[in-house]
Amino acid sequence: MEFFLQLLVNGVCIGLLYGISAMGFVMIFKASSVLNFAHGELLALGAFFFLSLVTWGKIPVAAAFLLTLIGCFVLGVLIEKFFLRPLIGEKLIFVIMLTVGLAAMFKGLILLVWGGNLHTYPEFLPASLEFHLGSIYIAPVYSATLVISVVFLVLFGLFFKKSSQGIFMRSVADNQKAALSLGVHVRRVFALSWAIAAMVACMSGIVLGIINGVNVHDLSAIGLKVFPVVILGGLDSIGGAIIGGIIIGLLETFTGGYLSPSLRDVVPYIVLVFILMVKPYGLFGLVEIERV
Amino acid sequence: MKKPSFHPCGNFRETYAEELAIFDTWFGRVSLIVFLLLLFCLAPLMLDRYLLYILNSIGIMAIAAIGLNILIGYTGQISLGHGAFFGVGAYAGAILATRLNLPFFVCIPAAGLITAMVGMIFGIPSGRLKGLYLTIATLAGQFIIEYVLIQWESLTKGTMGITLPEPQVLGVNISGDKAFFFLIFACLVCMTWFAVNIMRSKYGRAFVAIRDNDRAAEGMGIPIFRYKLLSFAISSFYAGFAGSLWAYYMVSITTEPFNLALSVEFIAMVIIGGMGNIPGAIFGATFITVLNELLRFATGALMNVGWIAGLGLNMAPLREFVFGLAIVLFILLEPKGLAELWRIVRSSFRLWPFSY
Amino acid sequence: MGEILLQLNNISVVYSDVIQVLKGVSLSVANGHIVSLLGSNGAGKTTTLKAISGLLKPENGEVTDGSIIFNGVNIQNQAPEFITRQGIIQVLEGRQPFKYLTIEENLRVGTATRPGKPYKEDLEMVYSYFPALVKRKKALAGYCSGGELQMLVIGRALMAHPQLLMLDEPSLGLAPLVVQEIFRIIRKINEEHGTTIVLVEQNAHMALQVAHYGYVMENGKIVMEGTARELADNPDVKEFYLGMAASGIAKSYKDVKSYRRRKRWL
Numbered sequence: 012m013e014f015f016l017q018l019l020v021n022g023v024c025i026g027l028l029y030g031i032s033a034m035g036f037v038m039i040f041k042a043s044s045v046l047n048f049a050h051g052e053l054l055a056l057g058a059f060f061f062l063s064l065v066t067w068g069k070i071p072v073a074a075a076f077l078l079t080l081i082g083c084f085v086l087g088v089l090i091e092k093f094f095l096r097p098l099i100g101e102k103l104i105f106v107i108m109l110t111v112g113l114a115a116m117f118k119g120l121i122l123l124v125w126g127g128n129l130h131t132y133p134e135f136l137p138a139s140l141e142f143h144l145g146s147i148y149i150a151p152v153y154s155a156t157l158v159i160s161v162v163f164l165v166l167f168g169l170f171f172k173k174s175s176q177g178i179f180m181r182s183v184a185d186n187q188k189a190a191l192s193l194g195v196h197v198r199r200v201f202a203l204s205w206a207i208a209a210m211v212a213c214m215s216g217i218v219l220g221i222i223n224g225v226n227v228h229d230l231s232a233i234g235l236k237v238f239p240v241v242i243l244g245g246l247d248s249i250g251g252a253i254i255g256g257i258i259i260g261l262l263e264t265f266t267g268g269y270l271s272p273s274l275r276d277v278v279p280y281i282v283l284v285f286i287l288m289v290k291p292y293g294l295f296g297l298v299e300i301e302r303v
Numbered sequence: 304m305k306k307p308s309f310h311p312c313g314n315f316r317e318t319y320a321e322e323l324a325i326f327d328t329w330f331g332r333v334s335l336i337v338f339l340l341l342l343f344c345l346a347p348l349m350l351d352r353y354l355l356y357i358l359n360s361i362g363i364m365a366i367a368a369i370g371l372n373i374l375i376g377y378t379g380q381i382s383l384g385h386g387a388f389f390g391v392g393a394y395a396g397a398i399l400a401t402r403l404n405l406p407f408f409v410c411i412p413a414a415g416l417i418t419a420m421v422g423m424i425f426g427i428p429s430g431r432l433k434g435l436y437l438t439i440a441t442l443a444g445q446f447i448i449e450y451v452l453i454q455w456e457s458l459t460k461g462t463m464g465i466t467l468p469e470p471q472v473l474g475v476n477i478s479g480d481k482a483f484f485f486l487i488f489a490c491l492v493c494m495t496w497f498a499v500n501i502m503r504s505k506y507g508r509a510f511v512a513i514r515d516n517d518r519a520a521e522g523m524g525i526p527i528f529r530y531k532l533l534s535f536a537i538s539s540f541y542a543g544f545a546g547s548l549w550a551y552y553m554v555s556i557t558t559e560p561f562n563l564a565l566s567v568e569f570i571a572m573v574i575i576g577g578m579g580n581i582p583g584a585i586f587g588a589t590f591i592t593v594l595n596e597l598l599r600f601a602t603g604a605l606m607n608v609g610w611i612a613g614l615g616l617n618m619a620p621l622r623e624f625v626f627g628l629a630i631v632l633f634i635l636l637e638p639k640g641l642a643e644l645w646r647i648v649r650s651s652f653r654l655w656p657f658s659y
Numbered sequence: 660m661g662e663i664l665l666q667l668n669n670i671s672v673v674y675s676d677v678i679q680v681l682k683g684v685s686l687s688v689a690n691g692h693i694v695s696l697l698g699s700n701g702a703g704k705t706t707t708l709k710a711i712s713g714l715l716k717p718e719n720g721e722v723t724d725g726s727i728i729f730n731g732v733n734i735q736n737q738a739p740e741f742i743t744r745q746g747i748i749q750v751l752e753g754r755q756p757f758k759y760l761t762i763e764e765n766l767r768v769g770t771a772t773r774p775g776k777p778y779k780e781d782l783e784m785v786y787s788y789f790p791a792l793v794k795r796k797k798a799l800a801g802y803c804s805g806g807e808l809q810m811l812v813i814g815r816a817l818m819a820h821p822q823l824l825m826l827d828e829p830s831l832g833l834a835p836l837v838v839q840e841i842f843r844i845i846r847k848i849n850e851e852h853g854t855t856i857v858l859v860e861q862n863a864h865m866a867l868q869v870a871h872y873g874y875v876m877e878n879g880k881i882v883m884e885g886t887a888r889e890l891a892d893n894p895d896v897k898e899f900y901l902g903m904a905a906s907g908i909a910k911s912y913k914d915v916k917s918y919r920r921r922k923r924w925l
Contacts, residue, residue, distance in 0.1 A: 046435045097635055103434050104381050105634050108574055111567055112630030119624025127620075175767060175774050182757045182768040189755040189812075192714055193819065194743025194772040235563075238439050277450040280443035287428055287440050 013146050018268045019261070024153035026260020027160045028219060030253035032233060033240040034163065035211035041184050041247045042204030045095060048110040050212060051234015052117035055227050057083050057213020058220035059125050065132060072135045079217065080210050087209030091202045099201075114231065121227050130225040152221045159218065160253060163211070167249055180204060184247070239279035243286055323503050339492065347481045355480040357596055362487040363549045365588035368572040369498050369581055370541020375570070376579035377502060378534040379514030380429055384441040385569040387448035388542035389549070390561025392418040394452060396547025397465040397556055407470030407477075411490075411547045418543025419536040421448070426535030430528040433517070445563055452558045464557035467550055483552050490548060491585075494541065498581050501537070510534055514579075571626070575633045577642030586641040594629060598622040664690040664855050665711070665747075665823060670725030670735070672703075672710050672879075674718065680706045682879040683725070688823070688857060693849050695858040695866040695887070697900055698876035704859040705752055707876070708825045711857075712749040713739040729823070743772050746822030750815075752859075753831060754808040758801035762792055765800050765811055769818025778818065785814035788844055806837040813841070817848065824848070825857040830865060838862065842869050863900030867891045875900075 036050050047053075060082055064075035094113060098106050142149040171177040182190045183200045191197055216230060223229055240259050244251025259279050267275035326332040346358060371385045396414035399405050405413070425444040429437050452459050459465070470477045470486075477486055501507055509530045512520040521527050550556045568591055576587020602621050637643060665688040672681040681703050688694045696704045709715045710722050713734070727735040734742050757765050766785060770778045786793045789810040795803060800811060809829055816824055826845065830838040846869050849856050860866035867873060873890045875883040883896070890896050 046438070094631065094635070101638070103438075104375060104570075104574070104578070105638055107381065107435070107438060108570060109631055109634050111570070112627040112634065115567070115623050115627025116631065117627075119620040119622070119627060122620030123624065175770065178760065178764050178767050179771055179774075181760060181764075185757040185759050186755050188714070188717065189751060189757065190768065190771075191717065191739045192712060192743075192749050192751050192755075193768055193815065194740055194748070195768065196740045196771070235442070238442060242436075242439060273450075273454060277446055280446040283443045284428065284440055284447070287432055287436060287443075 014268065016147050018264045020147055020149060020153075022261035022264035023257055024149070024156055024260070025264060026257035027156050027253065028215065028222070028256070029233070029236060029240045029260055030256025031156075031160045031163060031211065031218070032215040033237045033244070033252035033256055034167065034249055035208035035215070036237050037241055037244075037247060037249050037252045038204055038208040038211065040241070041249075042180050043095070043099075043201050044184075045106055046110065047208075048107065049114035049117060049234070050237055051231035052114045052121070052227075053083070053086075053209055053212035054216030054219060054234060055121055055225075055230035056086070056117060056216070057209075058216035058225045058230060059121055059130075059227075060213065061217045062125075062130055062132065062220065062225050066130075076217070079213055083209040083213035084206045087206035088202045090209070091205035095205070096198065096201070114234075118227055118231060125227075127227060130220075132221055132225070150222075152218070155221075156218055159214070163214075164250065164253060171249075176203065236279060239283040239286075242283050325499055325503075343485070343488065347484050352480050355484055357592060359480060359483055359487050359552060361585075361589050361592045362484075362491045363545050363552065364569075364572065364592055365585040366491055366494050366548070367542045367545035368569055368576065368584040368588045369494060370538040370545070371569050372573045372576070372578065372581065372584040373498060373502075373510070373541070374534050374538035375573050376577075376583075377507065377514060378510040378531065379517075380426075380531060380534060381434075381438045381570075382441040382535075382538070383438055383563070383566050383570070384425060384444040384448065385538070385542055386561050386563065386565030386567075387445045387452075388418050388422055388539045389546040389565065389569075390452055390558065391421050391448060391539075392543025392546025393550040393556050393561070394459055394465070394546075395543060396550045397467050398458060400467050400551075401465055404468075407551060411544060411551070414547035415540040415544035418546065419540040422535045422539025422542070423532050426532045429531040429535065442563075445566055449558070449562060452561065459558065462557060462559075464555050465550075466555040469554075470551050487548060487552070490544070494544065495581060495585070498541075502581065506530070506533065511579075571630050574638075575629065575640050577640030580640070580642040582645075583640055583642030586645065590629075590641060594626065595622070598625055662690045663687045664730065665857075666728040667707070667711070668726045668728070670710060670727060671723045672706050672715065672720055673723050674715075674720040676721075680720070680879050681710065684876070684879070684881055685725075686874050686881060686884070688855060689872070690855055691849070691853050692871040693845070693856045693858060693869055695860055695863075695870035695873045696876060697860065697863050697866065697873060697890075697896075699899075700861075702876040703879040704876055705827055706879075708749055708827055708857065708859060710735075711742075712747055712825065713737050713742040714749065743819065746820070747825065748772075748816040748819045748821040748823075749825040750812050750827060750829070752827035754805065754812050756800035756803070756808050756811055759799060761797050761799055762803070762807075762811055763796040766815050766818050769815040772819045781818050781820075785817055788817070788848065789814050805833055806840075809833060809837070809841060810844075813844070817854075821854060823855045823857065825859075827859045828861060829858075830860065830862045838865060845869060863896070 032050070032054060035053070036047055039045050039047050057079055061075055061079045064070045064078055065072060068075070070078070090113070094109060095106070098109060142154060169177075171181060179190070179195045180200050180203065182193075182195060183197050187197060190200075219230060219233060236259070240255040241252055242255075243258055244253070244255025259282070262278050262282060263275050266278045326335070347355065350358065367385065367389055371382065374380050374382055374385075392414045395417040396407075396410045399410045399413055400407065425441060425448075428440040432440055453462065477483060502510070509520070509525045512523065512525055513527050513530055513534075517527050572587035572591050573584060574587070575590050576585070577583030599622065605621070633640065667684055667686050669683045669685050670681055671679060671683055673679050684703070684707055686694075686696075686707075696707065698704050706715070706720070709718070709720070711727055711729075711734070713736070715721060716736075716738075722735050725735070726733055729742075729745055729747060732745060734745060734747075757768065760768070763782070766782060767778060770776065770781070786796075791807060792810055792814060795807060800808065803811065813826070813829065829841050829845070833841070842865050845856060845858070848854055849869075858866055858870060867887045867890055870887040873885065873887050874881050875890070875896065883890070883893070885893070
């Protein structure tokens with residue numbers, strides 16, 4: 012029973028991480044219908060950028076965090092401007108392969124600069140975030156994850172529901188032509204969605220780095236694990252990304268705990284194929300209305 | 304009207320038969336035959352072992368890339384699992400050869416057929432899914448196949464790998480790069496011939512119709528699910544065929560190379576070569592293989608340059624970076640790929656020396 | 660005629676570099692007027708509006724010739740972001756709401772030309788024109804009726820404080836009573852705000868009732884113009900668009916068609 016509960020807690024925590032990693036991904040898809048295969052590399056870029064600032068630059072953690080967020084914001088804008096804007100309206104395979112190419116470029120770049128070894132951050136989370144519930148132990152980083160994901164969920168919810176920019180972004184995703192006719196700056200919306208997505212990605216990269224250490228290969232593998240998560244939650248639902256993340260996290264830890272550790276990494280994809288066959292739009296995705 | 308002999312300088316086609324013809328003129332046909340004859344006669348004599356090895360790799364990769372081009376370029380179904388299918392073919396060939404002691408000319412087609420079956424299983428989602436959802440499903444297929452290859456140890460010997468016997472023809476062993484050169488390129492010519500011709504048939508037209516608008520194709524009476532499955536089957540047959548050929552050539556195989564990166568490499572070949580163009584797949588395979596070798600050479604050379612080594616930088620990832628850059632640049636600058644560049648070069652010779 | 664707000668000088672529009680849709684259209688819209696643009700399907704009315712609002716580019720169209728002057732600024736081939744900020748808002752044909760946004764969020768998108776500015780008063784203003792929207796303001800637009808949606812898209816355009824409002828077939832697919840209501844409100848907007856309105860309509864009868872001035876288009880050209888009164892009294896317009904013979908009895912469609920074949924303006 013204890014083992015079960017510990018697995019449950021771990022599963023939820025890992026799942027939350029997958030969830031926030033997937034949020035940025037969903038955001039890009041929502042605004043511009045681009046499937047971003049370079050998401051894992053964005054996570055890694057954020058994590059490494061932060062690492063350099065903290066360990067080599069000796070900048071205080073809070074300032075480094077802020078700088079990283081700003082850097083990733085700019086990076087997102089640049090990616091959109093130079094690589095994706097020329098492809099608006101192009102065939103799907105070109106857009107997909109462009110992000111695949113970008114992934115290879117970023118990965119190569121990261122390996123060139125930081126190498127393929129495992130790096131760790133200095134300890135900076137306060138010990139007060141540690142919890143012992145009976146025999147169950149929650150590491151500080153997991154409770155930090157919980158807090159961050161809830162904060163971001165609420166922030167995004169408010170942003171998309173209340174703020175004008177958020178509503179403009181949704182309107183572009185909904186009906187691009189009508190948005191254009193009302194003077195919504197569609198190109199700026201695309202750039203903004205990439206910028207925000209890159210920011211979220213780098214933040215989740217940092218959190219992942221705190222837990223597992225920073226390593227390109229691990230982080231880019233998580234970028235691919237985003238796919239089962241978002242398919243489960245629905246490609247365009249941010250709340251769905253969190254719930255999908257938790258389900259995938261639980262599945263992984265329970266398979267790892269009870270069945271076999273090697274099956275752990277494949278289970279999400281098996282589930283993915285199953286979901287795609289049964290409910291292609293996921294649990295919370297909007298069903299596309301297709302008329303001939 | 305007298306038929307033009309060299310490259311025609313315009314569209315002079317008058318019948319459907321001419322439209323479907325592979326060669327516009329006898330000149331095209333003859334020059335291809337001459338090229339092939341020269342290739343088969345001179346290449347094994349002139350090239351050293353390393354260059355022959357590269358040529359052989361190109362041949363094998365080209366077979367697999369042609370298969371993927373049938374699926375992506377002609378049928379419009381994006382697959383991220385081609386590398387895994389290549390692996391399935393390699394293992395099917397290896398297992399048939401070692402467990403059942405079948406001769407290689409049975410093994411290779413049989414491996415192709417087995418892979419075609421596996422490909423059809425992973426093609427089933429295409430009945431319900433389109434576009435990016437299908438792409439994600441094939442991504443899952445890639446991971447699942449990889450897992451099975453590693454974990455099904457009783458059959459695949461897991462990470463230990465399998466060593467294959469030397470193939471034999473009429474009691475003569477085929478070994479060494481020269482012998483394999485003839486085997487691989489004979490296969491490549493046959494497979495190219497088959498692919499070009501299937502695209503001129505009813506099946507090829509149905510594939511193109513599905514690519515351009517699957518709903519309209521359905522309305523025209525094409526059973527789209529059956530044809531999509533067929534396209535998956537043909538494409539995986541090519542992958543399996545190439546994979547088993549590769550297994551024989553490499554003598555021993557492990558699960559390692561058949562990962563997502565290989566799948567991405569195959570798609571890169573199709574895009575860089577030119578989608579929906581069979582010779583394009585061969586160009587793409589050539590480009591990627593040569594690029595890989597050049598980069599390996601360049602990074603090795605850079606490592607030995609004093610000041611770079613002094614910086615303590617590892618230059619190996621440069622390969623990955625340039626590889627990604629090549630994909631990105633081709634998509635942004637020449638999305639129709641090398642085949643289009645080749646067409647432009649040819650058509651500039653069309654009116655030579657009296658061009659306007 | 661008062662001061663000219665919008666002037667189209669001999670514009671040509673070509674789609675995909677090959678299909679010429681407008682072949683030299685010139686028209687002028689006086690400040691504060693309602694100008695209606697009549698014509699059969701494919702005459703080029705919608706294309707004219709899109710040429711003005713800059714929405715041709717997404718459809719691969721381009722203004723190849725002529726000039727479009729609005730308030731002294733040449734807006735030919737400008738980006739829609741720029742044109743809408745000059746004060747021109749087009750209401751697209753066929754009611755294009757944001758289906759997954761609520762009515763109120765839809766209206767808020769209308770403020771895109773002046774982000775960050777207060778919009779509460781404008782919401783009140785729109786609700787006072789269209790009281791039917793008030794009780795539906797939390798509903799997703801995808802679940803609203805055609806009449807509500809037409810009110811919504813007009814209201815959404817009003818949120819931008821347009822100087823020139825272009826309406827593309829507001830009566831399309833609506834019940835006659837709803838159409839009357841909408842036209843009454845269009846009139847009211849024009850009178851109370853002094854908003855200049857360009858109205859593209861198939862329902863020539865209604866359009867000429869509210870309009871001050873009118874143009875008739877055919878095959879990408881303007882073939883007739885005049886005040887609404889003149890047009891309504893013109894025997895040709897009567898026959899083709901109002902369906903009345905000179906004697907005042909509606910002719911059968913067949914007769915009109917055969918007559919039309921004989922007597923083309925061009």
